[in-house]
Amino acid sequence: MKNLFLTIACGLALMLASCSTVTKTAATANVKTGIYQYPTVADLDIKDKVEKEMTWSFRPFHLGEPKLSDAKGNLIAETLKECDADVMLEPQFIFSRTSFGERRLTLTGFPAKFKNFRRATKEDIEALKANDTPNTRTLYNVTKKKKFLGLF
Numbered sequence: 001m002k003n004l005f006l007t008i009a010c011g012l013a014l015m016l017a018s019c020s021t022v023t024k025t026a027a028t029a030n031v032k033t034g035i036y037q038y039p040t041v042a043d044l045d046i047k048d049k050v051e052k053e054m055t056w057s058f059r060p061f062h063l064g065e066p067k068l069s070d071a072k073g074n075l076i077a078e079t080l081k082e083c084d085a086d087v088m089l090e091p092q093f094i095f096s097r098t099s100f101g102e103r104r105l106t107l108t109g110f111p112a113k114f115k116n117f118r119r120a121t122k123e124d125i126e127a128l129k130a131n132d133t134p135n136t137r138t139l140y141n142v143t144k145k146k147k148f149l150g151l152f
Contacts, residue, residue, distance in 0.1 A: 039120040039128075044112045046089065052079045054105045058097075068095060068105075075107045085111030 054075050059065040066074070076088050091109040120128075 039125065040117055041120045041124050042114045042118070043116040044087075044089075045115050046110050046112045047083060047085060049108065049110055050079060050083060051106065051108045052082075053107075054078075056103050058100045058103065065103075071105050072107075075105060076109075079107060079109075080111055083111040084113065086114050087112050 052075060054071060056065065056071075072093055075093075076091060080086070080088060088107075089110040089112050091107060094106040094108075095104070096106075097103045
């Protein structure tokens with residue numbers, strides 16, 4: 001009986017451990033895709049400088065207190081809605097607070113509305129190329145320092 005059980009167990013082990021090869025193939029086509037578009041430009045109707053303020057009170061453990069980034073976004077959105085504008089130019093924020101007291105966020109900037117959307121002319125494209133000089137591109141390049149063993 002033990003020999004029969006041992007034989008069956010060895011047979012099952014061999015069946016489960018047998019090698020099999022799975023072959024998968026795939027074919028791809030060389031398809032060139034891309035987005036082809038022509039630049040669109042628009043004029044900006046810049047309005048007078050505005051200043052808007054938002055205040056809220058201290059909340060322990062920041063429960064229900066807005067994050068500063070959310071408060072900035074909400075303040076810009078409210079200002080744009082009030083001024084019937086599309087974008088805020090040169091937004092500047094001043095945040096002040098007192099211990100266990102009032103928090104105050106002040107926004108100053110120039111609301112602007114897009115108008116006169118049109119297809120870019122040759123003059124517009126040349127003006128864009130003139131503004132894209134190597135000196136302006138290098139202003140925004142950031143060099144990263146290499147870390148030594150992830151410590152420094």
